[in-house]
Amino acid sequence: MSLKLATYNIHRCIGTDGIRDPQRIHSVLQEIQADIIALQEVEYAKTVDELGFTGGGQSLHAVVGPTVISEASKYGNVLLSRYPVLRTRSINISYPGREKRGALDVDICCQDRTVRIIATHLGLIPGERHSQTKQLLQLLHNRPEPIPTVLMGDINEWFVWCRPLRQMHKYFGRNPSPATYPGRFPLLALDRIWCHPSALISKRVRHSTPLSRIASDHLPLTAIML
Template sequence: MASATRALSEAEVPAEAVEAPAPGVRRISIGSYNIHSCVGLDRHRSPSRIADVLRELDCDIYALQEVDNEPGDEEDSKQLEYLSEAMHMAAIPGLRIVRHSGEYGNALLTRFPVVSVHRHDLSYGKWLEPRGAIDVELDVGGRALRVIATHLGLSRSERRFQWRQLLAAIAASPPEHPTVVLGDMNEWFPRAGTLRDAHKILGEALAPPEFPSFWPFLALTRIWVRPVQAIVSVKAHSTPLAKRASDHLPLRAEIDVERFALRAPT
């Protein structure tokens, strides 16, 4: 795989990253998408269809959940590598479930140079599915941007534990450090204490409903941006293709980076 699209390992910074917008870029877009192992509502497994949805979204950064990297004879069997090459973007894998046949979990795709990569283990109990978060620093046209992408657990106690871990990691950075936190939070109760705690630190997230994709009424996926005044819009991407490609619709946020204060390290 070409250096621009290979997966980046822990704390690795590529010598050559995907070409980024020139310094002075004004707006960027970031998407979050639970791709459901690329299995659509028709029960057909189609990474190429997910790639088409990503092209519709037209984002600079994608946080993906439920990426299935099961080896196989087909060209698109390893989904992260396939999507990375299809989108011409660098791929950053997260902590994943290692199955007998392959790997499964979170990933990031980005067009921006990667400054650092860290991973947080959010696993809770030995009987529950392992969970994690990808924590990266990106150079966005000369501005530093921290992106934390995750997929939280199904039980309330599990999510409380995971949110405590995440919020502690977020608090380690100064409030003026531009930060995006996004992913499938599996929290359908809008007054949940976990969400209130996150809103205190990150500001309230705009959360249009995106699940289930054919008739969305639950807001499981969320995108927080700090500072909140940098948010231009957050929308669910509801096209005929997106409604079929996965059981979730993707969210797309547009961000005004001119409202960020922090510059990237030189």
């Protein structure tokens, strides 16, 4: 059984036209029809359900990982899955003096196998990303049982020879990834989907449609897991 994976920075549902419209993001998710979706920059007042991402016939389970919480809203990472969630952990990977960041570490029962998904959104400065990459790799090495593991999200890194990408490629293997940012004219491969073992991922494709090019400042990135 193959799985369709996706990662998507939805930019608080604010499109490239400056309009906040959760329905457009919901429609893009329906276009993608992924089995497991990592979302970044999700903002909601009470629950993710109010954004409509888990409805509309998709029947998705939602795992939330807010990193910034105020009286008015919650903001951070969300993982959506068609399959039951067995275990979840929310990991704090914040860097001193910078915006709070996190990762969701989730085990999902995909019929005949368990798949581990780590969904994250790294910081904007090099030292921050280097520190967060070290924490994520430590998290990966600390799991003794050998189950397929996916790390996906907005890595905020594009320079192929930078230390964070070199460290990730050393663990997961070097895999090409298409540019996903900015959404209208993508030039930078900020969004990534890695898998260990790497042979389980057959292809990575940016989801570029008239709607996705306006719904957020990032394009979704999809992959097929065998």
